[in-house]
Amino acid sequence: MATTALDQPHAHAAHAEKTGLWSWITTVDHKRIGILYGATAFFFFLLGGLEALIIRIQLARPDNNFISPETYNQLFTMHGTTMIFLAIMPLSSMLFNYLIPLQIGARDVAFPRLNAFSYWVFLLGGLFLNAGFLFGAAPDTGWYGYANLTSRQFSPGHNVDFWNMGLQVLGVASLAAAVNFFVTIVNMRAPGMTMMRMPMFVWMSFITQVLLLLAFPVIAVALILLMFDRFFGTHYFIPAGGGDPLLWQHFFWVFGHPEVYILILPAFGVVSEVLPAFSRKPLFGYAAMVFSGVFIAFLGFGVWSHHMFTTGMGPIADTFFSLSTMLIAIPTGVKIFNWLGTMWFGSLQFRTPMYFAVGFIAMFIIGGLSGVMHSSPPADLQQNDTYFIVAHFHYVLFGGSIFALTAGAYYWWPKMFGRMLDEGLGKVHFWLMLLGFNLTFFPMHFVGLNGMPRRTYTYPAELGFTLLNQIETVGSLLLGLSFLVFLINIFRTSRKPRNAPADPWNGATLEWAIPSPPPEWNFDRLPVVDGRDPLWEEKRKNGGRLPEPVAGTGAGIHLPNPSYWPAVTAVGVAALFVGIMMSPKWGPWGIVVSVALLFFGLYSWLFEKGYSEFRTPSHGGH
Amino acid sequence: MHPRTTAARRRAGAPLLCALALALAGCSPERYPQTALLPLSDFARIGDHVQDQTFYWALGVFILVEGALLYAVFRFRGRPEDPEPSQIHGNTTIEIIWTLIPALILAAIAVPTVKGIFETNATPQGAMTIEVIGHQWWWEFRYPQADITTANEMFIPAGQTVELKINSGDVVHSFWPPRFAGKRDVFPGRETRLWWKADSTGLYPGQCAEYCGIQHARMAFHVRSVSPQDFEAWIAHMKTKGPPKPPPAAAAPTAGDSLRTASAGAKVQGAQDSPTAAPAPAQGADYAAGEKLFMTKGCMGCHSLQAVGAPKGLIGPNLANVGARSHIAAGWLPNTDENLERWIREPQTVKKGVLMPNLGVTVEEARALRAYLRAHQ
Numbered sequence: 001m002a003t004t005a006l007d008q009p010h011a012h013a014a015h016a017e018k019t020g021l022w023s024w025i026t027t028v029d030h031k032r033i034g035i036l037y038g039a040t041a042f043f044f045f046l047l048g049g050l051e052a053l054i055i056r057i058q059l060a061r062p063d064n065n066f067i068s069p070e071t072y073n074q075l076f077t078m079h080g081t082t083m084i085f086l087a088i089m090p091l092s093s094m095l096f097n098y099l100i101p102l103q104i105g106a107r108d109v110a111f112p113r114l115n116a117f118s119y120w121v122f123l124l125g126g127l128f129l130n131a132g133f134l135f136g137a138a139p140d141t142g143w144y145g146y147a148n149l150t151s152r153q154f155s156p157g158h159n160v161d162f163w164n165m166g167l168q169v170l171g172v173a174s175l176a177a178a179v180n181f182f183v184t185i186v187n188m189r190a191p192g193m194t195m196m197r198m199p200m201f202v203w204m205s206f207i208t209q210v211l212l213l214l215a216f217p218v219i220a221v222a223l224i225l226l227m228f229d230r231f232f233g234t235h236y237f238i239p240a241g242g243g244d245p246l247l248w249q250h251f252f253w254v255f256g257h258p259e260v261y262i263l264i265l266p267a268f269g270v271v272s273e274v275l276p277a278f279s280r281k282p283l284f285g286y287a288a289m290v291f292s293g294v295f296i297a298f299l300g301f302g303v304w305s306h307h308m309f310t311t312g313m314g315p316i317a318d319t320f321f322s323l324s325t326m327l328i329a330i331p332t333g334v335k336i337f338n339w340l341g342t343m344w345f346g347s348l349q350f351r352t353p354m355y356f357a358v359g360f361i362a363m364f365i366i367g368g369l370s371g372v373m374h375s376s377p378p379a380d381l382q383q384n385d386t387y388f389i390v391a392h393f394h395y396v397l398f399g400g401s402i403f404a405l406t407a408g409a410y411y412w413w414p415k416m417f418g419r420m421l422d423e424g425l426g427k428v429h430f431w432l433m434l435l436g437f438n439l440t441f442f443p444m445h446f447v448g449l450n451g452m453p454r455r456t457y458t459y460p461a462e463l464g465f466t467l468l469n470q471i472e473t474v475g476s477l478l479l480g481l482s483f484l485v486f487l488i489n490i491f492r493t494s495r496k497p498r499n500a501p502a503d504p505w506n507g508a509t510l511e512w513a514i515p516s517p518p519p520e521w522n523f524d525r526l527p528v529v530d531g532r533d534p535l536w537e538e539k540r541k542n543g544g545r546l547p548e549p550v551a552g553t554g555a556g557i558h559l560p561n562p563s564y565w566p567a568v569t570a571v572g573v574a575a576l577f578v579g580i581m582m583s584p585k586w587g588p589w590g591i592v593v594s595v596a597l598l599f600f601g602l603y604s605w606l607f608e609k610g611y612s613e614f615r616t617p618s619h620g621g622h
Numbered sequence: 623m624h625p626r627t628t629a630a631r632r633r634a635g636a637p638l639l640c641a642l643a644l645a646l647a648g649c650s651p652e653r654y655p656q657t658a659l660l661p662l663s664d665f666a667r668i669g670d671h672v673q674d675q676t677f678y679w680a681l682g683v684f685i686l687v688e689g690a691l692l693y694a695v696f697r698f699r700g701r702p703e704d705p706e707p708s709q710i711h712g713n714t715t716i717e718i719i720w721t722l723i724p725a726l727i728l729a730a731i732a733v734p735t736v737k738g739i740f741e742t743n744a745t746p747q748g749a750m751t752i753e754v755i756g757h758q759w760w761w762e763f764r765y766p767q768a769d770i771t772t773a774n775e776m777f778i779p780a781g782q783t784v785e786l787k788i789n790s791g792d793v794v795h796s797f798w799p800p801r802f803a804g805k806r807d808v809f810p811g812r813e814t815r816l817w818w819k820a821d822s823t824g825l826y827p828g829q830c831a832e833y834c835g836i837q838h839a840r841m842a843f844h845v846r847s848v849s850p851q852d853f854e855a856w857i858a859h860m861k862t863k864g865p866p867k868p869p870p871a872a873a874a875p876t877a878g879d880s881l882r883t884a885s886a887g888a889k890v891q892g893a894q895d896s897p898t899a900a901p902a903p904a905q906g907a908d909y910a911a912g913e914k915l916f917m918t919k920g921c922m923g924c925h926s927l928q929a930v931g932a933p934k935g936l937i938g939p940n941l942a943n944v945g946a947r948s949h950i951a952a953g954w955l956p957n958t959d960e961n962l963e964r965w966i967r968e969p970q971t972v973k974k975g976v977l978m979p980n981l982g983v984t985v986e987e988a989r990a991l992r993a994y995l996r997a998h999q
Contacts, residue, residue, distance in 0.1 A: 068974060069836050069837065069839065069974055069975060070836055070974075070975070073833075073836060073838075141833070142833050146794055146832070146833070147794075148793055148794065148810065149793040149794065149833070149834060149835060154758075154792065154793050154835065239809075239810040239811030239812070240810075240811075244811070244812065245793075245794050245809060245810065245812075246809060246812060279698075279707070280700070280706055280707055281707050281708075281709060281710065282709055282710075282711055284710065284711070284712055284713075285711075285712040285713075285717050286711065286712065287712075288712070288717050310796055310804065310805040310806060310807045310831075311807045311809075311814070312806055312807065312814040312815065312816075314743060315739050315740050315743040318739045318743070319736050319739050322732075322735055322736070322739065323732060323736075326728045326731065326732055326735075327728070329724060329728055330721060330724050330725055330728070333720065333721075333724040334717070334720065334721055336687065337717075337720040338712075338717075340687075340690055340691060340694060341710075341712070341713075341716070343691075343694040343695075343698060344694055344698065345698065345707055345708065345710060346698050346700070346707050347698065347700025347701075347704045347705075347706070347707045348694075348695065348698050348699050348700050349700060349702060350699065358691065358695060361691055362688060362691055365684065365687050365688060365691075366684065369680040369683060369684055370680070372676060372679075372680060372728070372731065373673065373676045373677060373680055375731075375735075376672050376673070376676055376731060376734075376735040376738070377735070377738070377739050377742075378668050378669035378671075378672045378673075378735065378738030378739060378741075378742050378804070379669050379670075379672045379673035379676060379735075379738075380804070381669055381742070381803070381804020381805055381806075382658040382666075382669055382670075382673070382800060382804045382805070383658075383673075384804075384805055384831070385796060385798075385805065385831040385832060386658075386831070449651075449657070449658050449659055450651055450653075450654035450656070450657040450658070450659060451654050451655075451656025451657050451658060451800050451827075452656075453798070453829060453830070453831045454831075454833070455833040455838060455839075456838060456839035457838075457839045458839050459839070460842075460954050462655065462956075463654065463655060463656050463827065464653045464654045464655065465654070
């Protein structure tokens with residue numbers, strides 16, 4: 001494939017390219033919103049990484065005083081909360097936004113303004129969550145916020161409120177986005193793209209939206225009950241008033257375990273796209289891949305108490321949750337074997353995305369196997385809440401999700417920005433990341449089983465944890481360095497002219513049929529699909545390759561108008577929670593004003609000019 | 623257009639193996655007094671046994687699957703100009719086989735798991751009860767049969783089953799003595815239980831394993847397993863520490879000082895052979911001054927010095943035998959004279975956020991208080 005620099009002319013009479021800050025604030029283009037998600041999430045990812053590095057420096061020596069205990073507790077809480085809600089989830093959202101419409105052959109998502117609303121709410125929620133740092137009151141009760149430490153009595157400051165309200169805001173964003181992508185996938189697939197012809201990334205994204213829709217209401221309810229305990233004197237989780245802290249744990253993990261699959265299923269989808277492209281072979285066992293994903297998601301709602309074996313639930317509950325947890329290993333194993341089957345007898349092309357995808361498989365296997373180890377309660381009584389668990393979930397979430405998302409970043413970068421990331425720097429990034437990752441997290445298995453609990457700001461020298469912690473700290477610095485290489489790669493690439501062809505990797509899915517980056521309307525003519533790997537089939541018919549596509553003018557294609565009402569409404573949502581948090585001081589006025597703003601935004605959104613005449617009957621493709 | 627570099631041929635697993643080698647250098651459990659890998663009780667061995675079995679299955683699967691991945695990476699490496707490989711979409715037989723094999727392995731793990739679940743949940747017969755109460759950030763231990771209270775250092779008789787009844791005085795904690803048992807969470811208003819039978823004597827560390835606030839990291843404790851005879855002697859000794867009596871009984875401390883040097887394996891000196899006979903070395907002007915300061919500086923508001931009939935609900939640990947404990951400040955600061963004085967003078971520096979405030983104790987006062995507390999063996 002040739003990579004001659006082709007700065008594609010984007011001379012659109014109908015849709016002039018929009019630039020400037022205002023165009024980003026009012027955009028309803030799923031691709032721009034995807035880029036906003038990606039940039040914001042990557043910023044938060046770096047922030048969460050910085051927090052982790054400070055944690056590692058503190059733990060490099062026993063009895064260290066690099067940071068105070070309060071700071072440490074805020075940092076480990078915010079590291080977890082940030083990486084889960086502000087980094088991995090929205091990095092997946094970036095891919096949902098950018099890719100789902102392209103891969104199913106649509107011009108946008110089902111509800112473009114709702115999509116913009118989701119992003120703005122997410123941004124404000126992320127800022128809200130982090131705003132505690134400005135007041136020295138960042139959340140400090142863990143990402144899982146176990147009751148009754150979160151009660152007013154034991155956490156009188158606003159730390160818990162920043163966490164509680166921030167997560168509620170973020171929940172609004174996630175639910176709105178989940179509805180949007182669910183409807184998009186169900187309703188807006190190109191002609192001929194049956195469910196069982198959808199790209200695997202779309203399938204895994206679809207399952208993820210279902211998980212979001214079912215899991216997030218649970219955490220929303222729990223957070224609202226906690227808010228009532230803290231602000232309105234109820235006792236849901238306070239034993240002195242007849243409540244039960246254990247109730248919180250059940251609420252949290254009924255959400256929290258599906259959340260794990262919300263974090264990993266999109267990564268499965270990414271790898272299931274990258275591996276076939278670089279093996280030059282279709283995904284092995286497509287149907288098994290679909291149904292194993294569905295099965296994982298279904299079982300994911302029946303295993304939550306495996307986070308709670310140490311609470312003493314009794315033998316029947318322990319047995320049920322232990323066996324249901326073990327069952328999940330079966331569909332997960334099926335996925336790994338099918339990825340191996342995809343590579344087997346292939347013609348493997350080791351470009352940067354393939355490095356990260358293979359790295360993902362290698363690391364995810366380790367995380368999966370340690371997961372089976374603590375599905376067994378007698379063993380988990382020792383492993384729970386130690387660094388063994390920290391090792392496990394970093395192998396799943398970093399070795400899994402982040403390796404896969406990085407593979408996705410290198411794979412789709414040319415599509416999104418029209419520029420090829422540097423292969424040499426990409427491989428340096430990979431090897432540094434693999435080395436740093438394993439140096440950081442592999443010793444945690446040992447330090448955990450040898451008695452080091454999680455969430456401790458320091459440890460005494462006499463327990464012998466020093467050497468392994470030092471190795472981990474060195475590893476974490478290498479891990480940080482690997483992302484510095486990535487940043488350099490991004491920076492250098494952004495200064496080069498656009499050089500990416502439409503189809504740099506010989507892809508199988510529809511997004512590679514259109515120019516890089518795609519025009520605002522995606523497809524000049526909506527594609528008709530008659531197989532699972534539509535572009536490969538078309539290339540085969542065409543004798544191996546297709547001519548470089550040139551975007552048309554987009555004339556005659558209806559696109560939704562830009563709108564600032566989603567952003568206004570989002571501000572109303574975030575302000576509502578600020579109002580609740582400040583209600584002890586401001587009285588009801590913060591709430592009244594923000595609700596007024598929220599309804600004003602919604603009203604204006606509903607009756608916005610230009611949207612009523614938008615529904616032209618002859619608009620093809622839906 | 624990107625020719626493969628020889629560097630890219632490096633084994634994908636090499637960094638992993640490096641990490642493995644480095645980690646193995648530091649992973650021998652003997653180096654870790656708080657290790658969960660060297661069980662010292664029947665309860666801990668149940669979990670250890672199950673863990674070993676799952677680990678060996680996991681190791682086998684790890685070697686096979688990572689091996690297959692590495693094989694594929696080297697064997698099926700291609701060039702862009704190579705012909706398109708045959709387009710295989712799947713193979714039902716193979717897919718059924720690799721669904722069934724993991725299911726069988728899991729069944730092999732499930733059997734000892736379920737057995738272990740029921741064994742660890744069985745209520746032991748004739749066990750001695752110890753009440754454990756978690757507090758921010760220390761541990762209270764009560765022996766209801768003997769009506770004795772102590773803190774942060776739990777005495778148990780080796781060879782006898784103990785059953786712990788666990789509660790919290792404030793937030794959720796988790797009681798974790800890794801050599802003897804796994805964790806059991808500690809709830810306010812909800813009793814949980816744990817049991818074990820220790821099969822050797824010695825001093826072993828444990829700590830809180832559920833995040834419980836600013837000093838969660840410093841909420842440790844020790845389990846001191848002693849012979850049944852020594853345990854009876856210790857109970858008898860603690861029973862002498864009743865409510866404060868009129869003047870003559872004030873000189874009750876023993877000289878069992880070897881307790882203080884306790885390292886793992888040190889045994890309790892038979893406290894009964896030094897009841898009130900030997901005059902405590904620390905006793906003197908400092909002791910008397912310390913006794914007075916203990917009353918006037920407000921220590922009594924939070925701490926009790928009596929082991930028998932100790933009041934419940936105090937926010938500071940019982941100090942009846944604090945002079946003999948291996949560690950202070952909840953099981954992590956070695957109980958040296960220097961540390962004890964510093965701890966009395968500036969608790970907020972030693973353990974920031976602890977509920978004991980800095981009380982403006984001078985150096986001299988701290989020495990006197992140390993002498994007084996040290997005498998509480």
